[in-house]
Amino acid sequence: MNNSAIGAAVSMSSLQQRLDLIANNIANMDTDGYKRKEGSFEDVLTRVQQQSKEYDQPGRSMPLGFNMGFGVRVSKVTNDWEQGTLRETGKPTDLAIQGNGLFGVQVNGVTAYTRQGDFHFVPDTTTPNTMMLVDYSGNPVLNTQGNPVTVPNNVSAAIDERGRVLTKTSENAPVTVAGTLMIVEPNSKSTLQAVDGNFYVLPNGVTAQQAFVQRAAGTVSNIGVRSGYLERSNVDLGSEITEMMQLQRNYQLAARALSSSDQMLGLANNLRG
Structure with a gap:
């Protein structure tokens, strides 16, 4: 599996965890004393990929290395302790x-x-x-x-x-x-x-x-x-729905990236065959 597929799959898993937290917050919106949960994201792994010396041509202003990531993950789940009404x-x-x-x-x-x-x-x-x-x-x-x-x-x-x-x-x-x-x-x-x-x-x-x-x-x-x-709980329905829509768009982009990576891998296999 190539790097783009790994990054997309890892990100989809983390986004699903965050969506689950939002669903749990909405489900407990009417639970007295409930404190909303939120997740913190961090990079799974980021490294610098070095390019070949052949790319170091006269007039080049960009460095040879470029950052390569492998998606994000939910590092921890915390509670928002803001006082409810x-x-x-x-x-x-x-x-x-x-x-x-x-x-x-x-x-x-x-x-x-x-x-x-x-x-x-x-x-x-x-x-x-x-x-x-x-x-x-x-x-x-x-x-x-x-x-x-x-x-x-x-x-x-x-x-x-x-x-x-x-x-x-x-x-x-x-x-x-x-x-x-x-x-x-x-x-x-x-x-x-x-x-x-x-x-x-x-x-x-x-x-x-x-x-x-x-x-x-x-x-x-x-x-x-x-x-x-x-x-009352400190869950704000409008904020939760807004964040859910943003996460759903991110999930769709990650799913599209995974699908494109799979198609490119299939094309490469067919060329070698």
């Missing part, structure tokens, strides 16, 4: 984070992190007369100690802007703090690994102390919690 729901346990923060939840026994805050209380099957705060999939929402957030059955509960779970047994009863939601602030979002379900986990070998900002008790944070709101 807030949608008011009026439900006290619907929470939206403003700022660089993530909620902690327990997924299959592992601590995961998410921006999707559509939570609700359900009966705690392990403890009588107790309710547990869970996410949309039924995963327990964690407190700062890494335990599920629970409150007694006979109370009304709300969450304030600091993530504290406030409870009252009656309208005139005093407010009790039942705990504080786990809200972490990553040092760098690139350290988090995206997994299915709109969750993020720590990669192997990375600890929470390394990945998240460590603050002393009582330290003021710029992260706020809005109760009664959900954060």
Whole structure:
């Protein structure tokens, strides 16, 4: 296979990966807390091809060497962490984070992190007369100690802007703090690994102390919690469609280059035959 065919085939594969990312973004446009994914491209291999000395004629201004590439590939997939718009729901346990923060939840026994805050209380099957705060999939929402957030059955509960779970047994009863939601602030979002379900986990070998900002008790944070709101995804349909059209044109050009290369290779084989 000649160089033009290799470059076209490699580029088509990478363009298809980028198209898949755009399709995934569009599919999750209505997923609360979703952060759009984007791919970064880089050259697979570029080298300088030297021409014969016969081409070095008097008056020639161009150098003998020319660049030869072998297409591009998707070097990495990252998330765009731009804040999404807030949608008011009026439900006290619907929470939206403003700022660089993530909620902690327990997924299959592992601590995961998410921006999707559509939570609700359900009966705690392990403890009588107790309710547990869970996410949309039924995963327990964690407190700062890494335990599920629970409150007694006979109370009304709300969450304030600091993530504290406030409870009252009656309208005139005093407010009790039942705990504080786990809200972490990553040092760098690139350290988090995206997994299915709109969750993020720590990669192997990375600890929470390394990945998240460590603050002393009582330290003021710029992260706020809005109760009664959900954060929309930050996917812009118009931008995604525009980029998809551009990538489709690039894919068509690469496919045409591959077809032309195949035709030239066929002609060369016929000449030798």
